[in-house]
Amino acid sequence: MLQTALHFSHTLLKEIVQPGQHVVDATMGNGSDTVFLAELVGKKGRVYAFDIQEQALQSTQKRLDEKALEYQVTLIHDGHQHLENYLGKEEIHAAVFNLGYLPKSDKKVITLPETTQQALDSCLQYLARKGRIIIVAYYGHEGGQAELTTVANYCQKLPQKEYNVLTYQFINQKNQPPILFCIEKK
Numbered sequence: 319m320l321q322t323a324l325h326f327s328h329t330l331l332k333e334i335v336q337p338g339q340h341v342v343d344a345t346m347g348n349g350s351d352t353v354f355l356a357e358l359v360g361k362k363g364r365v366y367a368f369d370i371q372e373q374a375l376q377s378t379q380k381r382l383d384e385k386a387l388e389y390q391v392t393l394i395h396d397g398h399q400h401l402e403n404y405l406g407k408e409e410i411h412a413a414v415f416n417l418g419y420l421p422k423s424d425k426k427v428i429t430l431p432e433t434t435q436q437a438l439d440s441c442l443q444y445l446a447r448k449g450r451i452i453i454v455a456y457y458g459h460e461g462g463q464a465e466l467t468t469v470a471n472y473c474q475k476l477p478q479k480e481y482n483v484l485t486y487q488f489i490n491q492k493n494q495p496p497i498l499f500c501i502e503k504k
């Protein structure tokens with residue numbers, strides 16, 4: 319069976335992330351990507367995970383504690399657009415964005431085109447060669463389409479000399495299934 323965008327995002331991360339590396343979860347939410355990345359980087363690596371909602375930090379902390387993964391994760395209660403204030407001098411080998419709202423919470427707290435673009439700019443500054451930025455865009459909610467357009471334009475304009483850019487989507491499904499973008503630095 320073909321993988322969902324979410325599943326495929328993990329496949330793309332697993333292919334390149336190695337123990338000891340630094341990575342970013344730009345939209346921690348309930349922490350499933352944070353946990354996944356923490357397992358990949360191991361105790362010598364570091365996951366910087368961002369969210370603007372306290373609730374996201376609490377659920378993620380709980381999941382990390384249950385799996386004894388808290389050691390290699392820095393949970394940051396701030397917007398991903400301020401990423402540069404928290405990362406060290408190390409390059410990052412991957413960053414993941416799940417755009418949209420936190421399931422089962424306030425649907426008005428959503429990622430926004432301008433701040434998403436700022437965060438993407440910052441991630442590119444830190445991205446190592448062969449590193450990947452994965453964006454899974456949910457866009458069925460109010461404001462989602464505008465953000466999808468911004469992200470698609472942003473990705474499309476990246477110079478081919480420096481980046482490979484991929485999009486992955488199901489084109490015959492109802493209810494606006496998420497669309498995945500992957501930016502790989504050459």
Ligand SMILES: C[S@@+](CC[C@H](N)C(=O)[O-])C[C@H]1O[C@@H](n2cnc3c(N)ncnc32)[C@H](O)[C@@H]1O
Nearest residue numbers: 345346347348350369370397398416419420429
């Ligand atoms: C689709 S959810 C993420 C789901 C998450 N990957 C998971 O496993 O549950 C999007 C998240 O982005 C967060 N968010 C919105 N704006 C943000 C920003 N500027 N910086 C960081 N997180 C933000 C929301 O609070 C929400 O938790």
